[in-house]
Amino acid sequence: MPRDTLAQLIELLPLSRLLQITLIIIFTWLFLRILLVGLQQLMQRFPRYRLQMGLMFPVLRIIIWTLITAYIVFGVINPPQSIVFAVLGSLGLAIGLAAQGGVRNLLAGVMMIFNPPFRVGDMVHFGGHYGEVTRLDLSVTWLRTLDDNTIMVPNSAVLENAVVNANSGELSEMVVVNIDLPRSIDILQARSLAKEAAIASPYTFLKKPVRIMVESRYDFNYLLRLVIKAYVVDVRFEGVFSSDITERFIEALNAQGIENSHTHPAESVFID
Amino acid sequence: MTKNRLTPVLTAISVFPRLYRRAFKLFGRKAAQLAEPINLKTDLCLAQSTQRDQLYSDMALPDNLLQAFTSDPLTAGDMRFIGREEQSSRLLTAVELWRAGRKTMIAVTGPQGCGITSFLQQLPAQVSSPVNWHYSQLTRRPCNTTDTLTLLSEVVGCDQLIASVVELVDYINDLPPTVFVIDNGHFLACRIMGAHEAIRVFGAVMVATQQHLWVLGCQEIAWLRMAYIFHVDRYFSEHITLSLFNDTELGLCLSTRLQVSGITLNTGGITADQQSQPNDGLGQQLSTLYRLSNGKPDISFFYLLGSLIVHSESRQWDITPAIGLDFSLLKQLISEELFTLAELASHGHLTIDDHRSMFRCSREESWLLLEHLYQQCLLVRNDNADEPSYHLLPLYSDVISRFLTNANYLY
DSSP: OHHHHHHHHHHHSOHHHHHHHHHHHHHHHHHHHHHHHHHHHHHHHOGGGHHHHHHHHHHHHHHHHHHHHHIIIIIIIOOOHHHHHHHHHHHHHHHHHHOHHHHHHHHHHHHHHHSOSOOTTOEEEETTEEEEEEEEOSSEEEEEOTTSOEEEEETTHHHHSOOEESSTTOSOEEEEEEEEEETTSOHHHHHHHHHHHHHHSTTBOTTSOOEEEEEEEESSSEEEEEEEEEEESSGGGHHHHHHHHHHHHHHHHHHTTGGGSOOSTTOSOEEO | OHHHHHHHHHHHHHHHHHHHHHHHHHTTOOOTTTSOOOOOBOOGGGGSHHHHHHHHHHTTOOHHHHHHTOOSOOOTTOTTOOOOHHHHHHHHHHHHHHHTTOOOEEEEEESTTSOHHHHHHTHHHHOSSOOOEEEEEOOSOOOSHHHHHHHHHHHTTOOSOOOSHHHHHHHHHHSOOOEEEEEOGGGGOOOSTTOHHHHHHHHHHHHHTTTSEEEEEEEHHHHHHHHHHHOGGGTOSEEEEOOOOOHHHHHHHHHHHHHHHTOOBOOTTOOTTTOSSTTGGGHHHHHHHHHHHTTOHHHHHHHHHHTEEEOTTTOOEEEOOOOOBOOGGGGGOOHHHHHHHHHHHHHSEEEHHHHHHHHTOOHHHHHHHHHHHHHTTSEEEEOSSSSOEEEEOGGGHHHHHHHHHHTTSOO
16 A cells, blocks of 8 residues: 555656656745845835835735745646545644644735735834834744844734734824923923924924823823824834934923022932 | 657747746846846935036037026016916915905925925016015024014014013014915924924914915925824915926926027928927937926926937037936835935925934034935035035925835825
8 A cells, every 4th residue: 555655656757757746846936035035126116016016025915925835736746636525624633733823923914915904114013012113024023122123023913912003004103202390380381392303303204293291191200291293204203203313302402501400309300 | 740749849939038027127136137228327425406507518519508407496577487277377366365355374395306496486487466475495494483473574574572461462463465485394394302393383374373374385295294294285275286387387387498598409201391390309309207206397398308419510400319217226225314315305404403303413423424415416405505415406395205105104
């Protein structure tokens, strides 16, 4: 019986056919590389549409590999139906038993490609991490954090936790800057300065509104929290934007002599 | 059989170079040897006024031609002013409504170099009955309320120093009804900390004195910025937009100027019977000129003048295919430089101090960055004022703006 199987296998996969399959795989891989490089060039040429283009590659890759696999199986090898069912059954059982986590990630990856909670270039909270999506693979997602660390998050995290997408495919993104001030501060003046600081930043996307909210807070003392909500023109500048607004606001407070108004050491300006 | 099998392969091989060439063209790369030869002028400094003058002097272009093709604003009644009929009609209707007692504020906006100043200067010649008319150009940016009061006093022709907004409003309201035309409104688009109050005061005075007609000429990007920040569009009852010329208007503009210069182009084989215009020779190059200039008059003049030749024997003028400029330099700029260009596009002019406060860097860093862009011939430096100011090289403003918009630095 094993001898028959081996003979059947050799009959199905002679050396010439193996070579053919190898060539097809190499050409497909090369084609995908060229496609990726081409898309990257296009993304550089039309940065405004880079997020939409970034979404195309993962979808194209899975479609192309599925088509190529189908072609290899049914067009090149063309096994008898009994073997196809036997292999599928065995594969299903083996995969189901041995690689539950992997398959889970894979399935989540497929789900994410056809029903994307985010795309390449989005800023997301995913799997407990925050950063820019730099690559979407079938089983993992790669994030680059604001500290420039690269994090690989298993795709199954999308099935277990909520995903927060800060820009949802748009280039602009809301950035929230929290600033704690002493309660004795002139609220109107502080709000006005905060708004002007947000508008004056060259990274602010002025098409969308700038909002300033005030909250009461207790941290060793009663404080006022100023929440500046503004949109950055491009997600790439999120870090520098947040810092720029904070710097401008503190500088404006200093220029107005506001930081000297508090008397209690705890009543200083805190930035979150 | 073998031949049949090979046919698709051979077809694929024959198609590949074409696909390859197209793909690389799309991606902005030059495919070695396969791409068509591209002739572009790589020296962007050619469009600087001194170099242009030198170039025209070397080409021995006559003075009447250069005067006809000057980029300076056109005064009232100048026959080189063409088109804009619909916009003129809207402006005149608004003026008539104002005369009938309706409170009106008019904004005239358009891209840099589209002819806002020329358009505004035609108004006195077009109004049917006499009207008090006061035209002024903003030359600096108000940074605080005092600046605004001084600037507005100049605009309304008040010599005395006015100390408060209320006094200024009273003074203006005591004047006989006048059309106040304020050009260079881009000076009001200011992103510098502390300047917002100044702009609000400027707007408040205009709104409070609407017995007069205020007409504000402003570059499009600056207007959009002011609309995003201050919602200025809500206060102006009439908003007239000028766009760059389409190909027909550009053709008319160029042929009118050629006519004014008294030069007739060689028609290149078109017989006198077939000619409908004296300068039909231009028609053959018009699409190239339009493609290169995007309908912006000043750069189309530059390309046209650069492609004129005179035959020494027959003294006949001919036009050769215009050669575009290579703007690939823009792709090499870093994000600080691109942000600087974006702010220059929206503010019009920036001094080193303006740039320093806008980007929160040292004066030396600002100076270095602006000078670098100036040396790359993307900016013009104005040394006439107390402090040098920089602005985009006018001929390139449209190309730079489109590049920045595509790269998501300008919106």
